[in-house]
Amino acid sequence: MERSIVFAGFGGQGILFAGHVLAEAAMNAGAEVIWIPSYGPEMRGGTASCTVIVGDEPIGSPIVDHPDVAVVFNPPSLAKFGPMVAPGGVLIVNDSLVEAPSGRDDLDEIRVRCTPLAREAGDDRLINVVALGALVARTGIVPPDRIREALHAIVGKKRPEALVVDLRAFDLGMAAVASGTGQLTDRPAVEESATPV
Amino acid sequence: MTTVPPPVEDPSFSLAGTREPPRRVLMKGNEAIAEAAIQAGCDAYFGYPITPQAELLEWMAKRMPEEGRAFVQAESELGAINMALGAGAAGARVLVSSSGPGVSLMAEAMSYMAGSEVPMVLINVMRGGPGLGSIGPSQSDYFQAVKGHGHGDYRVPVLAPSSLGEAMEMVATAFELAEHYRTPVIILADGIMGQAMEPVEQHYRTPPRQTASWALTGADGREPRVVRSLHLAPEELEEHNAHLQEKFRAIAEHEVRWAGERLDDADLVIVAYGTAARVARTAIARARAAGLRVGLFRPISLWPFPSAELAGVADRTRGLLVVELSAGQMVEDVRLAVAGKVPVAFEGRTGGMVPSPDEVVEALRELDATGSSRRARRVRRRPPIPVSGADHMHPHEPMAEPETGHDALSIFGDDAWMPHWYTVPVPTHPTRNGRGRGHGRNGSAERRRGDEGGTR
Numbered sequence: 001m002e003r004s005i006v007f008a009g010f011g012g013q014g015i016l017f018a019g020h021v022l023a024e025a026a027m028n029a030g031a032e033v034i035w036i037p038s039y040g041p042e043m044r045g046g047t048a049s050c051t052v053i054v055g056d057e058p059i060g061s062p063i064v065d066h067p068d069v070a071v072v073f074n075p076p077s078l079a080k081f082g083p084m085v086a087p088g089g090v091l092i093v094n095d096s097l098v099e100a101p102s103g104r105d106d107l108d109e110i111r112v113r114c115t116p117l118a119r120e121a122g123d124d125r126l127i128n129v130v131a132l133g134a135l136v137a138r139t140g141i142v143p144p145d146r147i148r149e150a151l152h153a154i155v156g157k158k159r160p161e162a163l164v165v166d167l168r169a170f171d172l173g174m175a176a177v178a179s180g181t182g183q184l185t186d187r188p189a190v191e192e193s194a195t196p197v
Numbered sequence: 198m199t200t201v202p203p204p205v206e207d208p209s210f211s212l213a214g215t216r217e218p219p220r221r222v223l224m225k226g227n228e229a230i231a232e233a234a235i236q237a238g239c240d241a242y243f244g245y246p247i248t249p250q251a252e253l254l255e256w257m258a259k260r261m262p263e264e265g266r267a268f269v270q271a272e273s274e275l276g277a278i279n280m281a282l283g284a285g286a287a288g289a290r291v292l293v294s295s296s297g298p299g300v301s302l303m304a305e306a307m308s309y310m311a312g313s314e315v316p317m318v319l320i321n322v323m324r325g326g327p328g329l330g331s332i333g334p335s336q337s338d339y340f341q342a343v344k345g346h347g348h349g350d351y352r353v354p355v356l357a358p359s360s361l362g363e364a365m366e367m368v369a370t371a372f373e374l375a376e377h378y379r380t381p382v383i384i385l386a387d388g389i390m391g392q393a394m395e396p397v398e399q400h401y402r403t404p405p406r407q408t409a410s411w412a413l414t415g416a417d418g419r420e421p422r423v424v425r426s427l428h429l430a431p432e433e434l435e436e437h438n439a440h441l442q443e444k445f446r447a448i449a450e451h452e453v454r455w456a457g458e459r460l461d462d463a464d465l466v467i468v469a470y471g472t473a474a475r476v477a478r479t480a481i482a483r484a485r486a487a488g489l490r491v492g493l494f495r496p497i498s499l500w501p502f503p504s505a506e507l508a509g510v511a512d513r514t515r516g517l518l519v520v521e522l523s524a525g526q527m528v529e530d531v532r533l534a535v536a537g538k539v540p541v542a543f544e545g546r547t548g549g550m551v552p553s554p555d556e557v558v559e560a561l562r563e564l565d566a567t568g569s570s571r572r573a574r575r576v577r578r579r580p581p582i583p584v585s586g587a588d589h590m591h592p593h594e595p596m597a598e599p600e601t602g603h604d605a606l607s608i609f610g611d612d613a614w615m616p617h618w619y620t621v622p623v624p625t626h627p628t629r630n631g632r633g634r635g636h637g638r639n640g641s642a643e644r645r646r647g648d649e650g651g652t653r
Contacts, residue, residue, distance in 0.1 A: 020394070024223050027396040035223070035394040039249060039332065058360070060479030062389050062472060065553040 001056055003141055004064040007128075008049035008081050009073025009094070014128030018071070019050035021132060021154060025146035026054045034059045047076050054141060069139060071131050073114070078102060092134050094127055110138055112176055121169035129166050133173020144174060221396035226361050226386065227252035229397050230294075230320060233365035235260055236401030237372050240289040241267035243277035247296045248332040249388035250322035254294065278303035278319075285315035286424040288412025290372055294320040296388075297338045298329055300346070307381055308347025311441075312426025314411075316375035318368065320384045322391040323522075325549040333549015334388030336471060339526035342383045343500045350438055352445045354452055355383045355499040357470040361395045363497075369402040376407050378448055385499065387522060389472045389551070454497035455506055459485070463492030465564055466510060468531050469520040470496050472551065477520050480557035489561055499527070504534035511535040516564045520557055521545045540564065 005022065007015045016037050023035040037050045051067070053059045066086040072078045073094040082102040085091050090108045093101075096115035112134045114127035121130070129151075136144050148167060156163040224232070231253045234242070242257040254270065261268035267284070271277035274295055285291045295303065300321045310317055323338045325331035342355045354374050358364035364386060371382040411422055428434035459481060460466065467477040474495045484491045494510055494517075496503050511517060516539050519528040528543045535541060544560040546552045 020223075023394060027221055027223055033223075033396060036389060037392055039388070039392050059395075059475070060482065061476040061554045062393055063476060063551040063553060065555055 002053055002059065003055070003069070003139075004051060004053045004067040005069040005071065005135070005141070006049060006051050006064065006067040006081050006084075007071045007073075007131075008047065008077035009128075011046060011048040013048070013073045014125070015048045015073065016050050017154075018128040018132050019052045021129075021147060021150045022052050022054075022135075022142065024150035024154060025142045026052070028149060029142050029146045031056060031142075032058050034062055036062050047074070047080070049077065049081070069135065069141075071135055073097060073127065073131070075100065090135075090138055092131055092138070094131060096127065108138070110134060110177060112173065114173075117172045117176060118169055121172050122165040123162075123169070126166060126169040129169040130173035130176070133170040133175075134177045135173075136170075137174040137177035144170075221398055223394050224361065224397050225252055225392065225394050226364065226389075227322065227391045228256045229361045229395075230364050230368060230384075230386070230391075231256035232260065233368040233401060234292045234318070234372075235264060235266075236403060237369040238290050238403045238406070239266070239292045239372070241269075241281075241284045242292045242294075243269050243271055243280040243284070244294050245271050245274045245277050245299060247274075247299045249324055249334070249391045250294050250296050250320070253320065253322070253391070257292075274299035274302040275306075278306040281317050281319075282306050282310055282313075282315055285310065285317045286313070286413050288409035288414055290376070290406075291317045292320070292368075293317060294322065296322050296324045297326050297335075297341070298324075300338065300341065304346040306347075307353070308349050308351065309426050310381045311347070311351035311353060312349060312437075313424045314379035314441075315381070315424060316372075316379055317381045318371040318375055318384065319381060320368075320386060323385060323387040325547065331549040332388065334390075334392075334472060334522060334551060335547070335549060336385070336387055336473060336522040337524070337526065337547065338385065339499065339521070339523060342385050343502070343527075343530070351441060352448070352500055353381045353383055354378070354448055354501070355385055356454070357385045357497060357499050358390065359471050359474045359495060359497075361390065361393070361397050362400075364390065365397060365400070366402065369404050373404040374448075374452060376404070376409075378444055379411070380444070380448075385471065387472050388549070449501040452498055453501050453503045453506065455503040456493075456495045456497060457510065458493040458495070460492035460494065460510060460513075462490050463513075464490045464515050465518065465561055466492045466494050466514045466516075467518045467520055467557070467561070468494045468496070468507065468527070470499065470527065471522075473520045473522055476552055476554055477557060479554040480520075480561065483554055484558050484561050487558070489565055491561055496527070499530075502530045502534065504530070507531065507534045508536070508538070511539045514539060516540040516542065518542045518544060518557070518560055518564050520552055520560075522551060523547060540567075 007019045009015050019035050023033045026033040032055045034053050035050060038048055051064055053064065066084055068086055069090040070081040070085045071092040072081055074097050078093060078098050082091060082104065085107055087106045091102055093109065093111045094114045095111040096113055102109055112131055114130045115124050117130045118124045118126040132147065136142060136147055147170060151163060151166050155166050227250055242261055244254040246254055257268050258270065269280055271280055277293055281291045281293045321338055321342060323335045325333045325335040326337050356367050356371055358367045367384055371384055375382040411424065413422055413424060428437050467481060469477040474493065477493055481491045481493055494507055517531060517535065519531050519541060521527055523545050524547050525543050525545055528541065532541050542560060542564045544552055544557055
């Protein structure tokens with residue numbers, strides 16, 4: 001079994017970091033994993049993305065045509081990856097920056113108010129960690145403790161003071177999905193077009 | 198660094214309670230390859246930054262001084278490779294890395310190293326070409342690595358890893374080959390392999406050092422040694438070439454490497470290396486789920502190419518599909534290997550694009566349905582490469598007489614000297630429509646003449 005997750009947004013939103021934490025957590029959970037960034041000039045202000053594939057056997061294709069999960073942080077990323085998500089997959093949307101719905105009715109679409117939750121955690125830049133919490137709460141792809149361990153390993157050694165805020169942001173993201181407060185299910189679906197502008 | 202035992206496989210994701218320290222480490226491909234080289238005893242690294250191999254150089258910049266070894270960021274790739282030539286001649290274990298445009302610059306010194314038999318390992322983390330191309334992943338330097346780089350009659354072993362773990366082991370193997378055969382060795386990786394992170398077991402291998410009986414270490418107390426590729430006397434150079442060829446034959450005989458997967462019952466076989474082989478592996482799983490019996494033949498040594506082994510596999514199949522991140526390069530070696538015994542189809546993307554598993558499955562379906570490969574989409578929508586003069590080569594047909602009216606001295610006709618674009622319309626670039634011809638103002642005299650003569 002393989003599960004693929006795409007993180008996408010502006011460069012600087014912590015896209016690659018979120019994927020890195022997930023990959024580290026999956027590895028420590030005993031899974032096979034590969035993390036692939038979009039690399040090059042797009043990381044300096046344009047759209048950045050990374051793909052994480054988790055599986056119980058060595059990962060085959062590093063290129064995913066239909067990700068099981070997409071976590072999108074800005075409108076261009078929704079436009080690009082929204083239509084690609086496999087039917088029945090999960091779409092996690094940064095509601096603070098993306099207003100339009102995906103227009104797809106075959107997805108589990110979760111809208112998370114990333115910025116207010118990140119601010120509540122203590123650093124409004126941590127929308128990536130909030131979204132990671134939502135992802136783990138919704139999919140259970142790795143145990144939450146593995147994410148916390150990964151945050152310890154990646155952040156904690158260098159910046160212990162940042163770790164506390166990261167862990168809080170992660171928990172708030174988890175709680176948002178668990179309690180339903182992260183979801184805005186009353187948004188009208190777009191009927192005209194399956195492809196958002 | 199200490200060697201750790203392999204991890205106990207546990208497919209369960211629910212390991213939240215266990216707290217044993219991680220046995221695997223998440224590493225970026227470029228970094229894993231660089232560390233493997235250090236652990237393999239690399240004495241000196243020379244390079245120049247280029248995406249997508251930059252992290253390899255960065256890792257060496259940090260780690261080599263820590264180990265008390267030589268790291269030089271040269272002023273250019275030309276500088277780097279010639280420093281490698283010097284260090285290799287002095288008996289050092291040398292690594293150089295770059296990507297396509299940089300490797301092109303290294304072509305001259307590669308020839309010198311092959312000619313003067315200086316060992317060295319060159320890693321090419323391939324990107325899209327030609328020219329500066331793109332920084333996306335690619336396998337379009339196959340010809341360059343396997344058939345080309347510098348001038349002269351020579352070959353170098355070319356190894357192509359398909360995972361980070363394999364790449365790490367391959368670095369040690371490459372040093373072994375380089376020193377055993379006194380030759381440069383190329384490792385062909387690609388942008389994905391360089392940039393991706395995977396868990397790696399920190400198994401490192403340090404090949405034992407062989408006494409470099411030829412190395413320039415100072416002639417105090419012994420006869421001077423000479424490392425050179427210059428042999429002005431034709432007899433002497435021919436003798437040197439004969440020696441080189443004998444060496445290449447030995448490599449071709451002993452150093453073929455390949456891997457097969459699910460070949461036992463395969464009707465169709467995908468031939469792919471590196472990242473393309475990983476795409477193929479996913480495609481094979483999907484194709485088998487859909488009822489096609491497909492296997493994978495993965496060349497690991499691209500030179501020497503596993504021709505005989507592939508021909509043996511082909512005998513038991515109905516067709517081969519070559520998948521590459523190129524417009525079709527290795528496919529030529531595959532066709533040579535199977536010599537027309539089975540159809541050979543091709544699926545490839547260029548420019549930094551990667552074929553998706555579904556595209557490969559579709560190509561397998563077509564191969565399965567038609568048994569032949571004249572596929573036609575994207576780069577595939579092109580006629581088969583014509584065999585020049587094939588009609589005239591038919592044994593029962595006399596060769597056609599040259600048409601009258603042409604220069605009697607030339608059987609090709611009097612405009613045969615002209616570049617083909619003189620008479621053949623040049624396809625316009627899809628994204629630069631209308632601008633191509635405008636370049637004639639700054640183009641060469643021949644080009645301008647061609648523009649004017651286009652109406653004739």
